[in-house]
Amino acid sequence: MKKSPFKIQENVQRLSEVCLKNSKIDNVHYSEYDVKKGLRDLDGRGVLAGLTNISMIQSQKMIDGKLTACEGVLQYRGIDIKELVAGFQKGQYFGFEEITYLLLFGELPTKVQLKEFRQLLADKRTLPKNYVRDVIMKSPSKDIMNQLSRSVLTLASYDPNVSDLSIENVLNQSLLLISVFPLLAVYSYQAYAHSKLRKSLYIHNPDPKLSTAENILRLLRPDKKFTEIEAQILDLALVLHMEHGGGNNSTFTNHVVTSSGTDTYATVAASLSSLKGSKHGGANIKVTEMMRDIKENVEDICDEQQLSEYLAKILRKEAFDKKGLIYGMGHAVYSISDPRADLFRTFVGKLADDKGLHDEFEFYAKIERLAPKVIASERNIYKGVSANVDFYSGFVYHMLGLPDELYTPIFAIARIVGWSAHRIEELINMNKIIRPAYESVLGDRNYVEIEER
Template identity: 60%
Template structure:
């Protein structure tokens, strides 16, 4: 039996010599010369050389602004992010000064288009609180069975399983999709935290499953459910809440939100749509980048003999671009953005709180290293690479450091991003259903010549 299992594992989960041989054939017959993309004016990544996206739709939900018109010419400017027309900096300042959580208020704004008054906000908080529950035995039957080492995959599986419990799962009317969206937004922290605990339990750690408290905010419940002693500080909850708000949405063209539009346009159900968006966000070029930043800095700290030596830091960054260190992909993670060329407003907001948290957590040396890399990286990238637009620290650059100082496990860095972005996905899905009735289908130019069929005996 053991040998049989080993044989099965080898076939299913190992890249065998035969598969390697076939992979070489696959690679060779899938190669397209890069010059052809230029010849046929293909916008790779659906962006031009300056990073500007191809116009694929219209939205009222959020706007990413990184340029302005001066003397008839478009020039880069400090980046700004708007939710329903409100500058993200003003929204964050507003709820911080009022000393109340921002997640629920901003969720209302993105879903319904306006900021709520006190009565509306209280009612909405109650709506979300009463939906922080899962179907009977869902934790035992779904979450505890075959937990995944990758939380994004585990959560996606949970979301797809929720389809089976919904008697109106395929109804794509606005009221029903709103119901499903409110459920998933409220349930997501439970799916995330419980999946994490279930995986740890399978590895021999203690299991504790805490129900959320209706009187707590989304951020407070995440911290409470995550920690065995249920304890968290006011500053920790405040910063996590702010992080959720900053990650809620980022225009209609970011990869996972565009995925939401594409999949919604096919007419499929909400659970399939959100699972598809999750698959997109998981990628290291999208939501998974915050984990890569953290891993990169861990490698950097282990490599440098002196964190304050700028020449050592510079050499490490050069080696990163030359594919000599870390994952040898030639990337400085957390630097650069498809839209922003001068500054990422989310990173600017984060940075102010990172410094405050670093002092409280006695992490000033680590913060200083991040600052040095933030300063040096754009210069080094400019020296080593052909640049079409500016490079700056993006939100992922600081978010991993923040989550680390909040004692959040790296396995949950991207899921926390998703716990926020599911609000934006839901808003965009509702907008797509309301306004567009055509399936999204861009064109691809075929390059393969037509050939006559050859019978098997003649090949």
């Protein structure tokens, strides 16, 4: 006789209580063994786990022999991100392809090299015959990040050299994934929108003459049309999300999985699984949901006192998702400022004006100004709090008309570049599996015969 689903759930609930009881570790042991939770010191600095030439993040400087908080700095291959952005915007061209070249190969391309590289990415921006129909269309899902993982793992079955770990082959696989990620993400969304939301189905081919940012907008929109400023700010979003040191969760996952000797597709699928978490790449959608919640529950969003009181409720786990977090505020590394948010802020204002959403931008700016004060009054914080890149990225994607389901996949379309660079760096330099230690704090126990339990 088949058991009732309620009875099954009852059993699972009971077992989960046993699991909670026997898996809890007393916090005193973490201090006793000097274990850094989250592999971070009390001041937020990450435990040093490796070396890299790919990017550098700085939030503190040594002044008079003391570490002192400073304005955040982010460098790609030794070059300040603000200089890189200023460079391609002054040249009036899209930056994603140029910065991809820089991160992968360690140097800025010449005009000829950049032209050839753009063509290489365009040539690789194609999927196997019937792939969209047989893989993407047949099992649509709202969770586009999981769809991306499945699509990446399925691509492995089309690769005759899937397990070849030579740098040439891994680079070839990486370039393929960088090129097709926009197709995998947007086509997965179109399949979901058609199947679950009953919308018309649009599967556009990419245009080899267009940049990555332009192609994303072309693939997504029914009429394939977009404005120059829309493509420019999406391009900027991609550049700002491409790389952020070897210690961020998804990139560290990439290093760990690469070190085991597995293939590129499995490694990227693991990184995708990390990125989709709400504490990592999924934070931008949480910002958007939080801002909607504030508007729905604060009577007058122009009243700073009402806004501050509601933000305090969020921190006290009395409002929004009751997790006690003001999403988009604070960062594991940065304290005074996140340079990516600084860059974003200027261009977000321009896009808001272009879209007639200046009041919405002012609302975001107000929350950005009030939240650190509320956090400081409600929490015992060890460092400053400022807006991070996720605070504005969700607003940008909203203005671009991107559906919520694509917010984190857009992050992945950018971060696949950083993952690829770090995978190659790990393969070249380490050749040793990453295997940190965990200390058992349970103590010895004796086996008890089943009749005596």
